[in-house]
Amino acid sequence: MANRQTQLMTEARARGTINTTKLAGIIHGGDEIVRLRREAWSRVEAATGASETSKLPVQYALASREDLYREGLQEGKAAQDDMKRYHHTFFDVFTPRYRLSNYSPFGLTTWLIKPTLEHMATQEQKKRFQNPDWNWAYAQTELGHGTFVRGLETTASFDQARDAFVIHSPTTTSSKYWPGSLAFSASHAVVMARLLIGERDHGIHAFVVQLRDADGSLMQGIELGDIGLKSSYNQNDNGYARFDHVSIPRDNMLMARSQVSKNGIYSTLAAHPKAAYSTMLVGRVGVAQSAAFQLAQATTIAIRYSVVREQGTPAFGIQSNEVPVMHYKSQQYRLLTSLANAYAIHFATRHAEEMVKDFERRQAGGDYSTMANVHVVTAGIKAWATSVGFDGAADARKACGGHGYLSMSGLPEVVDAMDALCTLEGDxxxxxxxxxxxxxxxxxxxxxxxxxxxxxxxxxxxxxxxxxxxxxxxxxxxxxxxxxxxxxxxxxxxxxxxxxxxxxxxxxxxxxxxxxxxxxxxxxxxxxxxxxxxxxxxxxxxxxxxxxxxxxxxxxxxxxxxxxxxxxxxxxxxxxxxxxxxxxxxxxxxxxxxxxxxxxxxxAWDFSDASLASAIGMKDGNAYERLMSWTKQLPMNVEAAERGGMLKDVWERYIQPKAKL
Amino acid sequence: MANRQTQLMTEARARGTINTTKLAGIIHGGDEIVRLRREAWSRVEAATGASETSKLPVQYALASREDLYREGLQEGKAAQDDMKRYHHTFFDVFTPRYRLSNYSPFGLTTWLIKPTLEHMATQEQKKRFQNPDWNWAYAQTELGHGTFVRGLETTASFDQARDAFVIHSPTTTSSKYWPGSLAFSASHAVVMARLLIGERDHGIHAFVVQLRDADGSLMQGIELGDIGLKSSYNQNDNGYARFDHVSIPRDNMLMARSQVSKNGIYSTLAAHPKAAYSTMLVGRVGVAQSAAFQLAQATTIAIRYSVVREQGTPAFGIQSNEVPVMHYKSQQYRLLTSLANAYAIHFATRHAEEMVKDFERRQAGGDYSTMANVHVVTAGIKAWATSVGFDGAADARKACGGHGYLSMSGLPEVVDAMDALCTLEGDxxxxxxxxxxxxxxxxxxxxxxxxxxxxxxxxxxxxxxxxxxxxxxxxxxxxxxxxxxxxxxxxxxxxxxxxxxxxxxxxxxxxxxxxxxxxxxxxxxxxxxxxxxxxxxxxxxxxxxxxxxxxxxxxxxxxxxxxxxxxxxxxxxxxxxxxxxxxxxxxxxxxxxxxxxxxxxxxAWDFSDASLASAIGMKDGNAYERLMSWTKQLPMNVEAAERGGMLKDVWERYIQPKAKL
The missing domain is CATH 1.20.140.10 (Butyryl-CoA Dehydrogenase, subunit A, domain 3)
Structure with a gap:
């Protein structure tokens, strides 16, 4: 139904002179891709129930730690299933809501494990470990140790008698801490640990550790748990792990680059020591791409809202009617410069992506000559894109005033998710x-x-x-x-x-x-x-x-x-x-x-309404009606409405005895 | 128990040459005030259970919409009770955790209502309305209207026959939206509405509306509800209200500045039209003060963590041991410049506070000559302090890497609460x-x-x-x-x-x-x-x-x-x-x-450990042990531990059927 806001939106949209379909093709790499993307998004959104945008999105209704995790499981599984069934990779790097794929408890497998096994596992190991039934965690960081890999404390001691390694957490600070999916979702993990053979420390190596049985029960000697609420990414069960002398077969050490023989002889193979490097390079480009899309999401919401939000009259003006806030130059400047940043980052990442692909081709032939350059470009674009992206998203939130501060605006979550990008995959x-x-x-x-x-x-x-x-x-x-x-x-x-x-x-x-x-x-x-x-x-x-x-x-x-x-x-x-x-x-x-x-x-970014999950930023501009409708659907309101509009125990415990002392 | 981290903290603290007690006195306005503050904080923290810092703070355990509201009720009530019992005003502007007092469902009464009644109510009304049993909301903003008061749509139509005003929400956009405590905590509200007498629109005036009976049930014609999760301030039940022809007595219009007589004659009294102005001025200074304290909280957490967090070795250095991140110049620069900002803002607000007090003294004698200047200084200091404060807090979060992104670090909440300050009380x-x-x-x-x-x-x-x-x-x-x-x-x-x-x-x-x-x-x-x-x-x-x-x-x-x-x-x-x-x-x-x-x-800021609620930023420096201990206390972990360390339904529904398609 048309109202003042949808009318303002229709008018604002009509002012554009560009062909948004054509521009969508330019952004996404072709009209055919735009079409396939739309289909994939529609299917997943239908599967999760998100496509009914008149309904309050589940993440605003149920927001306890466990609720958010379950939301991640549901959306993640829907995305994974869709990729398998329809043979595409749209959700390899992003979730259906454009967060990084490690937002979902299933994202780590493609994001980190696939390339790790590709570069670090032997042929035999690949066969053994690339099991579609397994869900993986990549257990590197520890409570006391971040990206400085040399500092890790977890040990993997060679046990010749049992032809095994013993994985152990010797201190509190050695507890694995932060890896995605580690708490409750992963069946297996790549565990980075210090290889000890007798007295000799051979530095950090990768080991495959089974965490849980097929029925989900914990393997002997392993303690796992969640690390609680984070600013965002609560759809993933980032976890901690403690290992109490956990024995794994010797051939669970990833041995493509270095090996330990039956009798404890350590040898390094000819492979370039940085053979696994492209995992990180690809990861960083993905982070930058995600920054572009999420900044575009934030500016899309803020621009659409600014077109329909009428607030104040121009200074020194003669008119007394309020004007859409998009009228104000400061608003135009803030939102359009951020939108320009989103476009700039998006197009710049294409170049970085091509450099990584070129590096991978060369790497296959043993040519590492471009590595230093590719490393710097991916590190720099990651850092630049996420810094600029976070600042722009945070500013877009502010540009939407109070309503931008509501979870239901979709903005707080984008800002908080962007914040993570400044830290992960390299501070x-x-x-x-x-x-x-x-x-x-x-x-x-x-x-x-x-x-x-x-x-x-x-x-x-x-x-x-x-x-x-x-x-x-x-x-x-x-x-x-x-x-x-x-x-x-x-x-x-x-x-x-x-x-x-x-x-x-x-x-x-x-x-x-x-x-x-x-x-x-x-x-x-x-x-x-x-x-x-x-x-x-x-x-x-x-x-x-x-x-x-x-x-x-x-x-x-x-x-x-x-x-x-x-x-x-x-x-x-x-x-x-x-x-x-x-x-x-x-x-x-x-x-x-x-x-x-x-x-x-x-x-032109072609965001589905469901992927924005914003009461104030959907395509039709119907900001107020939707916000009010969603508000009435909030569980606390529904519950109170059933009880005469009050929370009786709150009233009796806190409000009534207010003054009695 | 001493460990590596507590030892690093002890050493770092010992390097200081200033007398922190003396500096605390300078910051807080005297040694006696420091002492009284400590006592007040201790009592309130004991009452809420927050003083046991070995226990996981409740806000990290129970974080659903309703849980957070209940936390706000509990802490708010403890603070209010303490002020009454011990006759102080420490929690008038701040909560015990240094959020603005409208973080609590009880904060609005002192923060906005007391001064409103002071300036806008007649003597008779003051007597009638200053009832300690009542809990108030200040209902100004509407779904479609922010601080531009002239745009408000709620109507108050004079009904001569009943000697009453009829409060009404004529449109969706006229719904009151955002006022603190409005959903479930307030018994009464000051409602800003357009005064209509016959055909004549007299502009926006303030009306006292009873929302709920003494037993908490809704008054006739009033619909109230919560507006859902926000970036922060979820301890308050910011709400919406819709009025369906709600009748209130004529003498519930606040009449110190203008009046409506029994027979509908509107008259303006001699008082300066900006008589209620100082409410806003005091409010803005309070926001700036809160920005100083919260920025100080964020830098306190980040500096303490940086002193005990050992990460990486200096570039081109010869040592192989990791060093505390406070060693790095970039870390020093980021955190100390933000700390300097916190000090600067804190001391600068003293000046603004004195200007407001001086204005109030003059105002009492009818002298408004300094108003323009005081207005500009309070508006500017509010905007400057909160912009700088938010940026600094967000940067402090980033400076703590992954752990800073954990809710349990205390940083996300400070950042999100600072974000609100950029918008509220004047964008x-x-x-x-x-x-x-x-x-x-x-x-x-x-x-x-x-x-x-x-x-x-x-x-x-x-x-x-x-x-x-x-x-x-x-x-x-x-x-x-x-x-x-x-x-x-x-x-x-x-x-x-x-x-x-x-x-x-x-x-x-x-x-x-x-x-x-x-x-x-x-x-x-x-x-x-x-x-x-x-x-x-x-x-x-x-x-x-x-x-x-x-x-x-x-x-x-x-x-x-x-x-x-x-x-x-x-x-x-x-x-x-x-x-x-x-x-x-x-x-x-x-x-x-x-x-x-x-x-x-x-x-020297003298923050209690409980008020920081940070696993990584407490005074003793025992970051890792505390973080691990709190992690194990998370409800999802406790629950899983009781069931063999797994979430069975999650496993069976999402993980096991992963590959089956």
Missing amino acids: NIVMFQQVARHLMKIMEGNKVDPNDSMRHTCEPIYSASQNLLDSTTQKNLFKHRATNLARRAFNSLQKSQAVGKSKSDAWNEHAMLLISAAKAHFSSIVLDQFASQIDILDAGREREVLRHLQSLFALAQITSPLSPDTASFFGPGLLHESEMEVVHQQTNVLLDTLVPEAVALTD | NIVMFQQVARHLMKIMEGNKVDPNDSMRHTCEPIYSASQNLLDSTTQKNLFKHRATNLARRAFNSLQKSQAVGKSKSDAWNEHAMLLISAAKAHFSSIVLDQFASQIDILDAGREREVLRHLQSLFALAQITSPLSPDTASFFGPGLLHESEMEVVHQQTNVLLDTLVPEAVALTD
């Missing part, structure tokens, strides 16, 4: 430091692959007072700025070492400069890749509008309160401070061009 | 625009109170190349920068109007510049006030260290990735870009001085 600060390390090598003039993606960023070619809406000008400016920051960090390192500081101390001293340089390089790389993905599109309105988004992306890096280190865009060979005014003017012109396209630009 | 973007409006008036040379806090910020006096560790130099730099930004915005407005744009369009066009200027002014004001609070302290190590914090605060405004618009610190009469290096060097020197004091600087 962002650590990732930026690894990028910086590579940059400093380049500055030192170390031998670097001539095709290295960073290399060309060290040749300044921007000259001031050019047209900032020109793609080449933008790219040159960003490169020059990034180079300046790398040089600043490099010179600081040199100076510190010149006065006698160790390389280690110098590095630590200038960590913030190094991180800043790394971020700037990825601003530049994302811009480059976004631009070149636009370059190859057919001419047309969609390309024009994407080019405007590219310009908005670039200018927002210079002006946005969310952008770090904006000062570094100014200086000799860069922008002059007097140009700031031009930047602001051009930003306003871009916003005027893009605001009419805003709804179309969100529609 | 930050709206607040900054109001500040900007005042700034532009000053730029226009409008007549402004000579004591106006903003006024002097328009006289640039910084000259470059001075010592940035000097307090006066810092203050001048910040003022000059703020003035530049105000002038930039002003000139842009002028130019747009010169080419024929309306004032309203020009204002909207340059909204981002105006917001930026407003933020810069509050950076400057917070620095000023922080500095002057330090100026008046007795000489001593505490003052020295606070002065270092002030310098770190100032320099971080120039360099931090979290600081907006850092470019504006550079330019003629400001910093030269070559000085950036000096800023970085001085920052590092400050960090070297402050890191040994870090634990002491968090101890």
Whole structure:
């Protein structure tokens, strides 16, 4: 039924001049894929009951620790079943709600285990372990140890008499802690543990440990449990594990790279020590992709709501009617720059994905020459995309005021899920430091692959007072700025070492400069890749509008309160401070061009209403009616309504005796 | 029992040279207050069971919508009872966990209703309505209407025959939505509604509506319910209300400012139309204070954890042992700059608080001359403190890696609660625009109170190349920068109007510049006030260290990735870009001085362990043992343990049939 809000939405959508179907094809890689995706989503949403958007989504009704886990089991199983039945991989990296697949208790198997076995198991082991009946956990991190693998304490002691390894948790801090699916969902785990043969410590190796029997009961000596509520990802039973001298067959150590023989002889095979590396690379690109989609979800909800939410009258204006908040420039700026970021990240990850694929092809032939470069690009894009994504999603939440703070808006969950992305698969600060390390090598003039993606960023070619809406000008400016920051960090390192500081101390001293340089390089790389993905599109309105988004992306890096280190865009060979005014003017012109396209630009991501699970952000714009309808369906309200609209025990215990003391 | 972590904490604490007791007195306003606070907290924590920190806090065990509400009732009641019994006001603004008092279903009465009745009720009404048995809601916002009061739709129609008003919700969007305590806890509400007398609309007025009988049952024609889970503040039953022609006595309209007579004559009394204004002013200062304490909580947890968390080895270092993450400069920078922000905000709010008190004194004598200034200062400090607070808390979460993402770390809840502060009691973007409006008036040379806090910020006096560790130099730099930004915005407005744009369009066009200027002014004001609070302290190590914090605060405004618009610190009469290096060097020197004091600087806030509710951030540093102990107490684990360590129905329904298709 049409009402004020649906009418506002219809009008706003009609203002768009782009073909959203065409743009959806560009985003998703072809019209056929768009069609197949829609079908897959529809089937899964029908299976879980999510497609009935008039019904309160289950996650807002039942939100205890255990309820959320069960929701994850249900959605995860529906997605897994659909992939098997219809032979696709849409839910390999993302869940149907665009969270990373480790949001589901079934996601780890494809996400981490498949590639681990691929690279680390022998042929015989692959056959034995690739059992479709098993559900896996990847047990690496411990209570006291994160991504620094060398610090792990869990031991795997060789027991020659029994031709076995004994897996053991010697301390509290050695308890495995955090692995997804570990608490109650996994039957088996890859356990990273310190290999001990006699007195000798051979470092960290991977072992396959059966956790539970076919009927789910715990294997001898194993203690498992949940680690409780997290900011998000409560659909997964991230868990802890303690091993009390658990014996596993010797040939459960993954032996493609190193082996232990029957009589305890340890040998390393010829394989490159980083053979399993591509698992991590693929993982990080997936995280960046997920950041793009989730940021797009948050801006889609916020833009749609801003189109129908009428609030306040313009300052100094003559009209007394309230206007949609999308009227306000500050709202336009916040939401459209975040939307531009989502597009930029999405297109930039394509490049990273191709680099990883190229690396995998080379790796198969024993060529590891591009590894350092691919490592840096995936680490950097992961860190950059998730930092920017989190900030943008958190800002989108704020841009929706009170209603954005409601779980039913869908925004809190997106923000909290984005937050996780900044930490998992490599902490962002650590990732930026690894990028910086590579940059400093380049500055030192170390031998670097001539095709290295960073290399060309060290040749300044921007000259001031050019047209900032020109793609080449933008790219040159960003490169020059990034180079300046790398040089600043490099010179600081040199100076510190010149006065006698160790390389280690110098590095630590200038960590913030190094991180800043790394971020700037990825601003530049994302811009480059976004631009070149636009370059190859057919001419047309969609390309024009994407080019405007590219310009908005670039200018927002210079002006946005969310952008770090904006000062570094100014200086000799860069922008002059007097140009700031031009930047602001051009930003306003871009916003005027893009605001009419805003709804179309969100529609093009092709999010189903069910995948957004937002009372205020669905496609029809019917925000208030839906929010009120969902509100009335909340269990506490339904329950109270059955009892005359009150919670009797609450009243009698807490409210009535209020003043009696 | 001592272990590695408690030992690391003891060592870190011993490095401090300040007297934490003395500093606690400075923070809280005297040693006696510190003592009284401790006693109050201890009593309330004993009453709720929170003081047993070996036990899993209830909010991590029972986290359904209804569980959290009950937790709020329990803690809220304990705090209210303690204040009554021991005659103090410690929990008027904050809950025992430093959330705003509207976190509890009892907090609204003191927070909003007491001052509303004070300013808007007649003497007779005060007597009638200040009933200690009643629990109140303040029902202003509606589903379709936020802080723009003029847009409210709820009607109060005068019914002369019955000498009554009829309260009614004519549309879906007119449903009251969001008021705290409204769903199940409140017996009465102040309802803001449009006064209609015959055909005439007299605008929004306040009406007292009884919602429930003494036994808690709903009054005729009233529908109430909960609005479901929010990002945080789930301890309060924020609710919705629909009124179906609810009749209330005529003298339930609050009549101190305007009246409706028996025969329907509307009259306005002599009182200043903004008589109720100080409610809002006090509220905003309270929000800023809460932001300071919650940011301090987040940094306390993160710093304590960083002291005991050993992770990784320094880059290029020779040692192979892992080091506490507090060793890393990036960690030091992130956490100490946020701690400095917490101190700065806390001390700056004292000034705002005094301004409000002064305004209230004047108001009592009919003097409203300082109102505009007090309004701007409270709006600005609220927006600035909560923006900076949220960013810092979110960054502290990230600085704690995976464990910071666990609910049991206490950090997610602080971050989410801080997020709310950016929206409630005046959206930050709206607040900054109001500040900007005042700034532009000053730029226009409008007549402004000579004591106006903003006024002097328009006289640039910084000259470059001075010592940035000097307090006066810092203050001048910040003022000059703020003035530049105000002038930039002003000139842009002028130019747009010169080419024929309306004032309203020009204002909207340059909204981002105006917001930026407003933020810069509050950076400057917070620095000023922080500095002057330090100026008046007795000489001593505490003052020295606070002065270092002030310098770190100032320099971080120039360099931090979290600081907006850092470019504006550079330019003629400001910093030269070559000085950036000096800023970085001085920052590092400050960090070297402050890191040994870090634990002491968090101890000085005197947070009880129970109020932090953090497994990883308690005073003893015993992070891992406590986290593991709490984990084992999680209900899902206890339940599973009773059943052989598995969830049988989960296994049979979801895991076993995994591959069967």
